[in-house]
Amino acid sequence: MLIGQSGGATAVINASLIGALEAALDSGKVGRILGMRHGIEGVLKRDFIDLTSLSQERRNLLRLTPSSALGTGRYKVTPDDLDPILDQLARDDVRYLLYIGGNDSADTVHKLAMHAARRDQNLAFMSIPKTVDNDLAETHHCPGYGSVCRYIANFTRDAIYDTFASPQLYAVKFIEVMGRDAGWVTAAGALAMTGDEADLAPLLLLPERPPRDTDEIVALIKDDVARRGWSVVVVPETLQDASGRYVGGDTPNFVDSFGHEYYASPGAALSQVLTSAGLRARYDKPGTSARMSNVMASSVDLAEAEALGAEAARLAIAGETAKMTALRQNDQGGMDIVAVPVERVANRVRLLDDAFIGVDGHSVTDAFHDYALPLLGPDP
């Protein structure tokens, strides 16, 4: 069996790795379990780590350790890579390949599984979901999301009580978060304030409700300050307006030697615009710690990540292929683990549900609180 990790490292991706590893060991049907270094590139380079005899003590530590123990990557498999990868897997007599990642990783698994079938190669491929962005189709939520929710909710709460204590210094605070094209991580900022603190909820700038332009954002925040005396605004790092322009600036402020374009931070850009408009503003950017912190990791998230990894290993050994393990809510409100065709996940993006977005477009509904709060664990 060969296991890989792909995309951004998280607080719980190693729990999925250990879940899969231990299920494979427990099955008694897998002679050797390898990890690929830095994702699928590890296969092309034949860069493996043997995990078979990892001690129980090391496994228990790794289960709770953030980051990506195997090393991670974002290599996009090309059609020309498929045969070399499958040839390499055949040479190493790999029978099961498990890949932990998001929709790009699901696409890799899908392509490899289809190509292996065309070649009549007997090889089971399973995808294990992982992304703090929570944007995978066919699963109630994704491992990593509960922990990032807990982090962003607490971070936003800190920013709100700080701003509330000194609005005359900085009336406006932006919190710039991850989340790509979906507003799930942004929405987590609203989990900070419930019940009798609901009046202190932050404003959310959601990709699902793009602002017409920067002027609309300024007007929105000015209204909020007029009403509350301060405003805390959660903004995705890649926010675009309704016409597709990046709020950080409609031309990249920098293009690197590989042609990658870098847009100015929307937090930085909006802080300047607001300050020009007479409201002193600044921004925070929690960055990688949000998806990596073991202090803030949710115990529910850790347990689910491990269970999804374990079930993927069991299903692969039982003969399933081209599936992703997923969470489905049962009638009691708990989570069942199911397997879904990986092609229904590959390269698709699940946006924040309409039912989770408040009518004003800048808040979340009670339904979102009901959806997300249990993911943070017993001590949100």
Added chain:
Amino acid sequence: MLIGQSGGATAVINASLIGALEAALDSGKVGRILGMRHGIEGVLKRDFIDLTSLSQERRNLLRLTPSSALGTGRYKVTPDDLDPILDQLARDDVRYLLYIGGNDSADTVHKLAMHAARRDQNLAFMSIPKTVDNDLAETHHCPGYGSVCRYIANFTRDAIYDTFASPQLYAVKFIEVMGRDAGWVTAAGALAMTGDEADLAPLLLLPERPPRDTDEIVALIKDDVARRGWSVVVVPETLQDASGRYVGGDTPNFVDSFGHEYYASPGAALSQVLTSAGLRARYDKPGTSARMSNVMASSVDLAEAEALGAEAARLAIAGETAKMTALRQNDQGGMDIVAVPVERVANRVRLLDDAFIGVDGHSVTDAFHDYALPLLGPDP
């Protein structure tokens, strides 16, 4: 008795408030205890909160609550303010004024105490130290610093393990932190990695060892990447080079309507420079959560903040004035609380000790670990 809070809110400033309040109540010698809203401006505006009958339950909650319960401020007292403030205090029959804050606040206390003496006004002034910047003279360390150390150490650790797992995506990560002109908060990043993880320590850009120019920083980081394959760099938000130019750019990229100058973020600026030089780089900016997080607050820090507040109240009632309570290390390595003349603290800045800075200028010594690690509490 009148109590105020000033400067940036922290995770432990309310512990000092409760310490002072309860010591005053316990003394049986203070009839009424008021809080000023938003610092000394609260006196000028006669904006007070009566704390005398705050319930034990509320006090216990507030003791552990971050932010600044009274509201905070950064108003700089002018010579023309002194008489109006002292007149107001006389009208309200204030006998003791306690002010929780940093060196600016100590200066306010110093000026008021001197002017009250000139007027023969019978009024005791005490300063209670508070700053995550840890830059106050005459005290071993400052309340707020232990908690920010715990936060920044963990944040840096997360960034290091993330970068370590995927150096091919981003080889370089900057972490932009607070700390004004001193490197104490920056140095906290190095507490992340000790013992057999010492090889994973971040690079520190310390104000006490300013880089000659940006080229020197680029060369330093390139060397680090050549050696380790990646680099994580902790940088103060106000970093200047040896000639006093802001590393974020030597001209402000923005001046607001009040004439405040805004320099580009050094994290953003250096990320661009490094990426241009062929090393993909990005930055995180933990911002206010670093000084506000109750999850990351150090239990040692909370206890010291409360004790320093309580002792200030007791000393004021006993007739002391123009002093600040401070921590002094005793022969057993523990901390004693002493009182120091506030004029020796006012407007002075304590830089990071030379003995705490490594010979390379970008690391800390064992002496710094010995100094700072105990402040993080039993579970760093």
